[in-house]
Amino acid sequence: MSLNGQTAVVTGANCGLGRSVAELLARAGAHVTMVCRNRERGEQARAGVQRAGAAAGAEVRLELADLSRQTEVRALAGRLAASLPAIDVLVNNAGVWLHRRQLSTGGFELMFATNYLSHFLLTHRLLDPLTAGRGRVVNVGSHAHRYGDLRRAGLEAIARGEAWRRGFEAYGNSKLGNILFTFESVRRWGERGITANTLHPGTLATRIWRGNLSPRARLMGMTRSLLPRPEVGARAVMRLVDDPARDDVTGRYFKLEREESAHVQAYDTDLARQLWERSLEWTAET
Ligand SMILES: NC(=O)c1ccc[n+]([C@@H]2O[C@H](COP(=O)([O-])OP(=O)(O)OC[C@H]3O[C@@H](n4cnc5c(N)ncnc54)[C@H](OP(=O)(O)O)[C@@H]3O)[C@@H](O)[C@H]2O)c1
Structure with a gap:
């Protein structure tokens, strides 16, 4: 699968896994839009990704949005849909891991708002360009989904x-x-014709735990130098969008490059339907 000249959007692209995915996409000749929330960090990363993709003719753009704010996600989606009539690859990657309960401006638990609901809304708003392009969507998950339990309390109380x-x-x-x-x-x-897959990108040497004071995060911080580089996870993302053998693969969960079964709740179609319908209400989508 040649990504040369294809259009890709990556959220959370200024550092860690997202930055690495953006770089690999650009090296493969894709035109990449990097979604970041901070102009300075984003511009610095964009310049680096542009340099990496220069030989392949990649054009690299920066879009700014705080994804925890739905008004910013809607504005972002509007700009993307206006400037990109077709989207071939969408990597919903941005994420935070917090040890304390915090709420978004819209009153949602901040990890729920940033990691999940923002990408639900963004992808909905990009349906037309995704349909017009190859529409390969990768939602970055985590092994940690096994510690989640969306049946324990009502979805509203969790959200x-x-x-x-x-x-x-x-x-x-x-x-x-x-x-x-x-x-x-x-x-x-x-x-x-849209495909969607999700993966655990590995436990990687990124800054995901910064500001997280839990013992687990402190341990990760201390052992960071021993962890694999983000490129390891980025290569697994790339396989889902550029390997011809995976072009028809959809609706699967991978641990790095190997397909695995996800937690049993992930296959609960009733729960999936309920979450979808509640998410439409939470985002005021139709
Ligand atoms: N690292 C791991 O071991 C690991 C394991 C499993 C899954 N993951 C997943 O991999 C993905 C990437 O994480 P990472 O490890 O690369 O961590 P990272 O280096 O901290 O990168 C996270 C990215 O998300 C962005 N982001 C966070 N909140 C945002 C918001 N409200 N609006 C816009 N962008 C926001 C960050 O921007 P700022 O720089 O501005 O904060 C950053 O670009 C996440 O979904 C994470 O859950 C990581």
């Missing part, structure tokens, strides 16, 4: 952070949301 117990469980809930969304989107949008 609003009212059922909060532990940071890692709430992070797991947001990632379980990504996986349920992936599988349900295949049932709803498969006929449009």
Whole structure:
């Protein structure tokens, strides 16, 4: 599969996994839009990715949005849809891992809002360009979805952070949301030719735990130098969008490059339908 000249959008692209994915896409000749929330960090990363993709003729653009704010996601989607009539690859990657309950401006638990709901909304708003392009969607999940439990309390209480117990469980809930969304989107949008897969990118040497004071995050911080580089996870993302053998693969969960079964709740179609319908209400989508 040649990505040369194809159009790709990557969220959370200024560092870590997203930056690495953007770089590999650009090296493969794709025109990449990097979605970041901070202009300075974003511009610095964009310049680096542009340099990496220069030999392949990649054009690299920066779009700014704080994805935890739905007004910014809608504005972002509007700009993307206006400037990109066809989107070949969408990597919904941005994410946070917090140890304390925090709420977004819209009143959602911040990891739920950033990791899951923003990407639900963004992908909905990009349906037309995804349908017009190859429409290969990768939702970055995590092994931690196994610590989530979207059946323990009502979806509303989980989304609003009212059922909060532990940071890692709430992070797991947001990632379980990504996986349920992936599988349900295949049932709803498969006929449009859009594929969607999700993966655990490995435990990587990134800054995901910065500001997270939980013992688990402190341990990750201390062992960071021993962890694989983000490129390892980025190569697994790339296989899902540029390997001809994976072009028809859809609705699957991978641990790096190997397909695995996800947590049993990820296959609960009733839960997936409920989450989808509630997410439409939470985002005021139709
Ligand atoms: N690292 C791991 O071991 C691991 C394991 C499993 C899954 N993952 C997943 O991999 C993805 C990438 O994480 P990473 O490890 O590369 O961490 P990272 O280096 O911290 O990157 C996270 C990216 O998301 C962006 N982001 C966070 N909140 C945002 C918001 N409200 N609006 C816009 N962008 C926002 C960050 O921007 P700023 O720089 O501005 O904060 C950054 O670009 C996440 O979905 C994470 O859950 C990571």
